[in-house]
Structure formats: structure tokens, C-alpha cells
Amino acid sequence: MISSTQAPRGRVSQVIRKLLVCLMILAGALVAITPASGIIGGQADGNGHPNVGAIDVRPTGRTIPASGVLISPTVYVTAGHITAFFDAAGVTQARVTFAPVYSDSATFYTGTVYTHPEFRKDPQFKNRRDDPHDIGVVVFDQPIPGITPAMLPSEELLDTLGTQALEDEVFPVVGYGISNVLGGANGGGSPRPDRSSAGTRKTGDWRFLSLTADWIRFDMQDAQGCTGDSGAPNFLGRSNLVIGIGIGGDSSCEVMGSDLRLDTPLVRAFLGQFVTLP
Numbered sequence: 001m002i003s004s005t006q007a008p009r010g011r012v013s014q015v016i017r018k019l020l021v022c023l024m025i026l027a028g029a030l031v032a033i034t035p036a037s038g039i040i041g042g043q044a045d046g047n048g049h050p051n052v053g054a055i056d057v058r059p060t061g062r063t064i065p066a067s068g069v070l071i072s073p074t075v076y077v078t079a080g081h082i083t084a085f086f087d088a089a090g091v092t093q094a095r096v097t098f099a100p101v102y103s104d105s106a107t108f109y110t111g112t113v114y115t116h117p118e119f120r121k122d123p124q125f126k127n128r129r130d131d132p133h134d135i136g137v138v139v140f141d142q143p144i145p146g147i148t149p150a151m152l153p154s155e156e157l158l159d160t161l162g163t164q165a166l167e168d169e170v171f172p173v174v175g176y177g178i179s180n181v182l183g184g185a186n187g188g189g190s191p192r193p194d195r196s197s198a199g200t201r202k203t204g205d206w207r208f209l210s211l212t213a214d215w216i217r218f219d220m221q222d223a224q225g226c227t228g229d230s231g232a233p234n235f236l237g238r239s240n241l242v243i244g245i246g247i248g249g250d251s252s253c254e255v256m257g258s259d260l261r262l263d264t265p266l267v268r269a270f271l272g273q274f275v276t277l278p
Helices: 014-033 080-089 157-167 265-271
Strands: 052-055 066-072 075-078 093-097 108-115 136-140 170-175 202-211 215-219 233-235 242-249 256-261
Touching: 052 075, 066 170, 066 233, 066 242, 080 108, 080 136, 093 136, 157 202, 170 242, 215 242
Parallel strands: none
Antiparallel strands: 052 066, 052 093, 066 075, 075 136, 093 108, 108 136, 170 202, 170 233, 202 215, 215 256, 233 242, 242 256
């Protein structure tokens, strides 16, 4: 079970460890001031990441829930192409549950949806996989009780860490997306996602692949993200620090995971309207 007091594993430098401690202290101060996509090949998360929640997208005409993470007592961050579904449907409110299994009997919290205002407005970005504005939030009227939010990274933390340290780390991904495939070698026919398998919070470890100005990309190895894992957070090692949210991978859910970095000036400028930044 991840807690805000556990340090990341690997060979991250002492300087970075001290930075994470400072972030933990800041997160604790914020708490004191303010009161179904799954992973194919991963394992059930249970209560391992209670700040990861599922957003009910049925008001937009879709069925499989999307994923996201609580980053303050009142703010939940997810992918902008998910909140944009609500915008397109003329729906301003969304429901989120932090239960390990997404179901109608779970406890839901309702908040207001906000999508980055520049999402899909810049013609240089051909699709959501390369649009660095692909981020949105749900802002709750009241603090979510009993859940410690994930910590946000400081500006350009991943650049400070450098590729060597990133290669030495694992990056747990947590989401509610599709967690099973049908067909294939043992079942016959071409593999296809089992849409009925979404809705359980699952987790798996990813490995660093590459870093750009806006993106961190991963080798998904034996834990593949799939439909419903949009907005799923990746954590730094075994810490409670979230470094990116899932935007997209390949259509077969097998090769590469692509996260929008949460430490860039562009993303921080958006999130800073809703939360206190480290």
C-alpha cells in the first residue's frame, strides 16, 4: 500500500529525495488547511491507491468509466479528452467514485468539469496523442473525506531527475479500464478488448522509455493500459507523487503508454488555477 511517507525506490539522488520530502510536507499542510478502466495483466489495486478514482461518463453517451487522481481535497485531474466529452454534451457536472470497484452502489462525489481552454484548438496538433493541452479537472464543492491526495511534482522535476534516474525507477500506473482480452492464441480469432471487464481499479509497473518537453512514454511490459485508462496516473516509484496522466498508447493496448507530464509550465499554469502548486 502506498503512503505519503514512503520514498521512491531505485537510485534517485539524495537531493531528489529531499525534494520529495518537502513536497510531502506541503501536501500535509494543504490537508490540514482544507479538510470501471483497469490494467490488462496487472493486479487488483484494492485500497493501494485510494486517491485514484473513476469518472462516470454515461451522461456523455459512453459506458466505460475513465480514470483520474485526486490532487487536492477538492480537485480531481483526468485527461482533457474525457472532460471534453462533457463539454460536447453540454454537461457541466461529473460524478467520481474512489471505490476500488466502479458500480452504481459505490459512493460518488459530484463536481464541476473544466477542460484546458486550448485543448484541440491548435491546428499543429493532429490528434489528442500530441496535444499538450489534453488535461481537465473536476472541482468538488466540498473536500473528499478520508482520502490523502496525490502529490504534484515541482516544475520540470523529470528533467532534474534525468534519464538515468528515470531508467532506474518503476512507474506504477493505476486505472479502471478494460482488464481482459478475448480471443487470441488460446481463445481463437483476433484478440479484442473485453468491454465487460472494465471498472475494477488495477495497477501494474511500467518502465521509462523516453522523455520529451511535454510527454513521458513507457514500456508497458506485462501491464497494458487500455480503454478506460485515459487519465490514469503514473506514480514515481513507490511514492505518492504523480508525474503524469495517461493520454494514449497504441490501438492494440500492447506496446507503449504515453503520459502527459504534470511538471511542465503549460500544465502547471492550468492546474495552478485550482490547486496550490509545489
